[in-house]
Amino acid sequence: MESWRKKEFLFWAAAAVVALLLFVLVLKYGRELRNRNDRALSTFMAGDPHEGGRVFSDKGCGRCHAIAGVGGSQGGGKARDLAEMPNENLSLNELATAMWNHAPDMWKRMGDEKLEYPRLSETEVTNLFAFLYTIRYVNENGNPDHGAEVFSSKGCIQCHAIQGQGARVGPDLANNPSLQLPFIWAQEMWNHAPRMEELIRQKHLPWPKFEDNEMVDLLSYVQNMNAGVRQGFEVFPADSAHGQEIFREKGCIVCHAVDGEGGKIGPDLGQNQKVPHKVTQLGGWMWNHSPEMWQIMKSKGIERPRFEGREMPDLIAYLYTIHYFDDPGNVQSGDEVYKKKGCAMCHGENGQGGKGGPAIQQLKGKFSVVRMAYTMWQHGPQMYARAQQQNIPWPKFQGNDMANLIAFLNSSKL
Ligand code: HEC
Ligand code: HEC
């Protein structure tokens, strides 16, 4: 089987799904932004992941960085695969921080390899970020060998065959090509859970629960074994605003609050809840709790919701929206960052400019994560050169530093 082509196809199919999803997230956030009057991320609104993908290859990022294992082999040793960012790099802020902190390594490598320095406009950075964000959470490169083990250790094999291998109580999971898409997988797992639960109970098997990457690995096994048609999958544009309606309509809100609004029977699914990072994991998350949820539903006379068409993608888009954006930064802490990281030394206490660097006061109100990344690409090398002359270390950020700094730079305290 041409597993590479399949991988590539799946990658782009998934990228397309999430590109649309992201677009909607961005629109939705646009609305919220106006409500909250929080400008910190406003420039991201224009981000287009497709365009961003083009920027990524046009500007030569792909020379050093692979994306999900593709590309990035130039010269002495690879830079990080940008689809495989560490888990904690989930939000925009964290992505920009990682890039900023590694900038000097990157410039050095570019110098060593005599690559042309990429000049990026602010729009290009915006699109690039949309792209980088997108690919990180659709990259579901599981381990199919481990997935095969999961398939038997979780007891799926007791009822399901894959390409004829296994039991025939349930359908052969390699026969339904649409199951290869994470959204559909999540949806079908949910929809079929009641019948499976009944049978699982009859067989006195435990309810299989999934941890970490188990569900992703399992899906990756199913994808690999699925020789079926790979073309013509319907790509679902996900609409998180509609997802929010579904959350109400399907009665989730009867038991779950989101940031305090809604029922108290199940856990609050808002900001403080740790959400799995991948679509498939999110499916697994709901699956794990399915029997308990269902039982309470029965006792309350709530019908167990089924999902059709675009409902699950929309719901998942909504559950992600809650977690995508960083909390706004803190002006006071940002003031400290500005001084501690040496910005004040070159740009002046109030951004009025100084010996080391130009005035930045006039940019007040325009700072955002994207603007910071743009600054890094556009002005970073000169800043770095100046810092080296003056024996100032390259300022590195941790945790919420960048968000706080941005809040400060936009405040009347600058
Ligand atoms: C000449 C090679 C090279 C090129 C070209 C390059 N980078 Fe990098 N990049 C690096 C190195 C080296 C690092 C730091 C170490 C690492 O992450 O592997 C890095 C780090 C990063 C990081 C931080 C990753 C993390 O979480 O640690 C991001 C994000 C990034 N680069 C984005 C880009 C983008 C976007 C472009 C194109 C505009 C680009 N890079 C072009 C070599 C390169
Ligand atoms: C006790 C038997 C049993 C076990 C164990 C079981 N299933 Fe099922 N499964 C079924 C049956 C029966 C159906 C069809 C249910 C229906 O029609 O609603 C099904 C349906 C499905 C579907 C939908 C298939 C489609 O083509 O739409 C998926 C996906 C699935 N199961 C995955 C799994 C996974 C993954 C496991 C292991 C964690 C598992 N099942 C464990 C019996 C089982």
Ligand code: HEC
């Ligand atoms: C009748 C009440 C009820 C309804 C309706 C309900 N849930 Fe739940 N849900 C629960 C309970 C209770 C738990 C915790 C179960 C446990 O502890 O295992 C839970 C757990 C979860 C979890 C895991 C949370 C965690 O802390 O790990 C997710 C995700 C979830 N539900 C999503 C949904 C979605 C989406 C819907 C709507 C389609 C929904 N729930 C409908 C009661 C409900």
Ligand code: HEC
């Ligand atoms: C060693 C001195 C130095 C330090 C430290 C320094 N900068 Fe700079 N900065 C400069 C110089 C020099 C430029 C102009 C570079 C150029 O012309 O491309 C600059 C440019 C900028 C710009 C772009 C201004 C414009 O007109 O678009 C911003 C924004 C900025 N710096 C913010 C910061 C922040 C925030 C920090 C702290 C994290 C910082 N700088 C730390 C020297 C420094």
